[in-house]
Each structure stands twice: as C-alpha cells, then as structure tokens.
Amino acid sequence: QVRLAESGGGSVQAGGSLRLSCAASGYTYSRFCMAWFRQAPGKEREGVGFIDRDGMTNYADSVKGRFTISQDNAKNTLYLQMNSLKPEDTAMYYCAADPRRGGYCYSLRPIEYTSWGQGTQVTVSS
Numbered sequence: 001q002v003r004l005a006e007s008g009g010g011s012v013q014a015g016g017s018l019r020l021s022c023a024a025s026g027y028t029y030s031r032f033c034m035a036w037f038r039q040a041p042g043k044e045r046e047g048v049g050f051i052d053r054d055g056m057t058n059y060a061d062s063v064k065g066r067f068t069i070s071q072d073n074a075k076n077t078l079y080l081q082m083n084s085l086k087p088e089d090t091a092m093y094y095c096a097a098d099p100r101r102g103g104y105c106y107s108l109r110p111i112e113y114t115s116w117g118q119g120t121q122v123t124v125s126s
Contacts, residue, residue, distance in 0.1 A: 001026045002115035004095050009120030016085050016124070022078040022095030022117055033098040033105035034078045035113060036069060038091035038122075047108025048080065048093070060108065063089075085124045092119040 008020040020036070035050035049059035051069045059067060068081040078095050096113035098105065106112070 002032075002097055002099070004097060004115055004117035006093060006095050006117040006120040009093060009122045011123040011125065012085055014086055014124055014126050017081070017083045018085065018122060020080040020082070020093055020095075020120060020122075022080075024076045024078065024095075024097065027097075027099065030073045031099070031103045033101060033103060033113075034069075034071060035096050035098070035105065035108060036067075036078075036080045037094045037096055037108075037110060037113075038089075039094070039119075040091040043091075045094070045110045047110070050105040050108060051078070052105045053103030056105075058105065058108070082122070085122075087124045087126045090122060090124050092121050094119045 003025045005023045030053050036048040039045040049069045051057045057069050066084045070079045095117045097115040098113045
C-alpha cells in the first residue's frame with residue numbers, strides 16, 4: 001500500500017522560502033512518477049511540477065524559476081524547495097504518485113495520480 005506524508009508547511013512572508021518534504025513508503029519509490037500539487041480555497045487542484053525516475057523535472061509556468069523539485073531515492077523522499085514566495089502561492093500542498101508508467105511522467109493532471117498525501121498548508125503573507 002502506497003503511503004505519502006507531507007511535512008514542512010507553515011507561514012512565511014512574501015519573498016521568503018520553505019522546503020516541503022514528502023516521505024513515501026509501501027512501494028519501490030524509484031519506479032513511480034512523483035509530483036506536487038496545490039489547492040487554494042475555492043479553486044481547483046493544480047499541478048506544481050513533477051519529477052521522474054531519472055530526475056527530469058517539469059514545472060507549472062506560475063512557479064518556474066522559483067520552485068525546485070528534487071528527490072532522495074535512498075530516503076524515499078520527495079522535496080519541494082519554494083523560494084521567492086508570493087501570497088498567491090498560499091494553498092494546501094500535496095504530493096502524489098503515479099505508478100503506471102515505470103517511473104516516467106507525462107502529465108500534471110490530478111486524475112493521472114492514484115496516490116496522495118494528506119497535504120501540508122503553506123500561507124504566504126504580504
């Protein structure tokens with residue numbers, strides 16, 4: 001059974017930084033596509049970015065140049081480094097896994113991801 005657990009959220013002022021972590025267990029981590037999503041109140045869940053088994057990343061335009069996704073396969077942990085945070089980055093952040101393509105990623109659509117963490121809240125004040 002796939003289990004994902006996010007941590008690292010909190011409150012920060014605009015321009016600040018946070019690093020989120022997602023601890024994975026219950027499967028062979030390196031064989032899954034891993035992604036970060038976020039959802040603000042009253043808005044649809046949106047993809048932030050993904051990383052595949054080879055470390056290739058892709059990001060939403062809204063976070064390019066500010067957010068970096070990385071992973072430590074030995075620790076089965078996914079990270080999201082968020083710099084230059086803006087109030088519009090305020091949301092619940094989720095990590096997710098897609099087990100169906102041998103660790104390669106093709107989409108940031110939430111429907112493509114079958115396992116989800118419980119989320120961690122990020123609040124950015126102006």
